[in-house]
Amino acid sequence: MHGIRVLKAFGRGQYALKNFASRAEDLRGTEIEKAKAIAGIWLWLLLVPDVTFALCLLAGVWLAAGGQLSVGQLVAFFATATVLRWPVESIGFLLSMTFDTRTAADRFFEVMDSPNTIVDPEHPKTVANARGRLVFDEVHFRYQDSPAQYADLLDGVNLELEPGETMALVGLTGSGKSTLTALTTRLYDVTGGAIRLDGVDIRDLRLKELRAHLSMAFEDATLFSASVRDNVLLGRPDATEEDLAEAIDIAQSGFVYELPDGLDTRVGEEGLSLSGGQRQRLALARAVAAKPEVLVLDDPLSALDVDTEALVEAALRRVLASTTGLIVAHRPSTVMLADRVALLEGGRITAVGRHHDLLLSSDHYRFVISSLEDEERRERNDASGPAELQLEERADA
Ligand SMILES: Nc1ncnc2c1ncn2[C@@H]1O[C@H](COP(=O)(O)OP(=O)(O)OP(=O)(O)O)[C@@H](O)[C@H]1O
Ligand SMILES: [Mg+2]
Structure with missing residues (x-):
């Protein structure tokens, strides 16, 4: 089926x-x-x-x-x-x-x-005044089932995100971007090195505390068979109506008010089916609504059209100003949103810096960005109708 x-x-x-x-x-x-x-x-x-x-x-x-x-x-x-x-x-x-x-x-x-290794620590520490400084310190990771002769997928990642900073993560497909983001919320544990939140190894925090400080939107936006409200407030059930409205606004999800029962409409498998872009925006609203200190977004805007993406970006810029953000980017425009860009290549961060500086200094960065641009151009062409029409338009121009 x-x-x-x-x-x-x-x-x-x-x-x-x-x-x-x-x-x-x-x-x-x-x-x-x-x-x-x-x-x-x-x-x-x-x-x-x-x-x-x-x-x-x-x-x-x-x-x-x-x-x-x-x-x-x-x-x-x-x-x-x-x-x-x-x-x-x-x-x-x-x-x-x-x-x-x-x-x-x-x-x-x-x-x-089968033992669950991702559990609360015996002597948990807490982050008293979380500011959202996220540090990757020589992070190594390999999937358990990967063949022994393979090198680690993440082979010594070093990266520092200052509080309030927005870092875009770019790299070729399969380079391990999604994997790196999954490590931050302990869906997997690092196999070497450490990830620190405000100086505390995330393995020393209670899972509940870690996940209150850090929330995530995934590549494939999963909605549960529940109301829009329950889906968006998954990470913070006690949020007020204003918080909810703000999150929906940031994620440009105003369409939910037009649904048959508004915020109480059931969506997901047993409810109303939403489009890929609508699902993705709700998943983004969910991450934003949790009001975390650190927001990790795995390619959150890929299913949106270019105009909606620009609106989401403008709104995200507002929240990201006070939140540390790690954003996996598949479009040059998402990269522009970030203060700095980190390039993942061969399991390491090989360059960190401003977009324009990296364009000048790194060959691999230019290569990755140009392949993202190609992809984007193809998407736009697909979206804007027959090819002949565009040729004419271009001739006019
Ligand atoms: N659950 C898993 N178990 C084993 N291997 C995995 C698993 N998830 C991903 N991999 C492998 O890890 C590598 C990196 O995958 P990952 O999803 O992190 O890449 P990515 O950079 O996010 O790619 P994309 O840009 O296409 O989203 C891939 O080679 C993939 O085959
Ligand atoms: Mg990915």
Whole structure:
């Protein structure tokens, strides 16, 4: 069901259906065989005791008639046998269930017994007056399942964000930008080095405290099946109506007031479906509404059209003035929003500085920015209609 649009768009519906049908056929065969086997077992389970009872009854009546057995003894025999019958039968039943249960229990304990290393520290510290100074100190990271011969994905990242500063993070696709942002809120722990918030290693903070100081918007904006209000106030359920309105305003999400039930409209899987750009703006509103000292945004504006992006940027500039921001940027215009830019290359930050200075000093930076510009130009061309039209316009110009 998840891939149905892709299959339709590529005309592979019939192929997928055939594939599915043949597997369903296999499953049906297996299920029928299973049903037959169970039926066979139950036939014997029921037949053997019942036939035995019948034989015992015949023999008992015969013996009672001959005077070798009293009627009382016969009745006592059947009473005892009836009481014992079900417990004995159920032993077989229980044995077969034990096998099913064991498989399920093994899987359950495999999950439950896997240690969770991202937990509150034993001796938690706190950041008394959080100002939002975020420092990456020789940060190393590799995913657990990455092959041993690979170098660390993050191979000694050093970066300092001053309170109130906005830092854009750029790098080629797959360079580890999303990974680096995920480390700041401890979705993963660094495998070497440390990340510090106002001088305190984030592993020494309670998770709750860390996540109150630092909030995040992700690349893929996930909304829950809940009202717009609950979705936006996820990180700060006690926020006032003004805070909510402000967050919605900053993220240019005014469209929510037009929804059938306004802020109480259910969105997400069981509610109203929103467009990619609308979802992204709500995810941004959610991050902003939490009023953190540090705001980490993983490519928060990618699904927005250029005009809306400019509006969001203007509003973000207002909040980011008092908030430390780390923004993964996929568009040159997002880079402009930042005070400084950090370039991630080969697992390290190879250059930090103002956009214009980096353009002059770093070849790799020029290369990354020009590939972002190409991408943006393609997007704009796609958005603004047939290519001939543009050629004409350009000729006019
Ligand atoms: N959960 C994961 N487990 C294992 N490897 C992962 C995981 N997530 C990402 N990777 C790998 O880490 C590398 C960096 O991924 P990451 O998502 O951080 O890149 P990125 O810089 O954000 O790219 P993009 O610009 O496309 O968003 C990729 O090679 C990817 O295959
Ligand atoms: Mg990414």
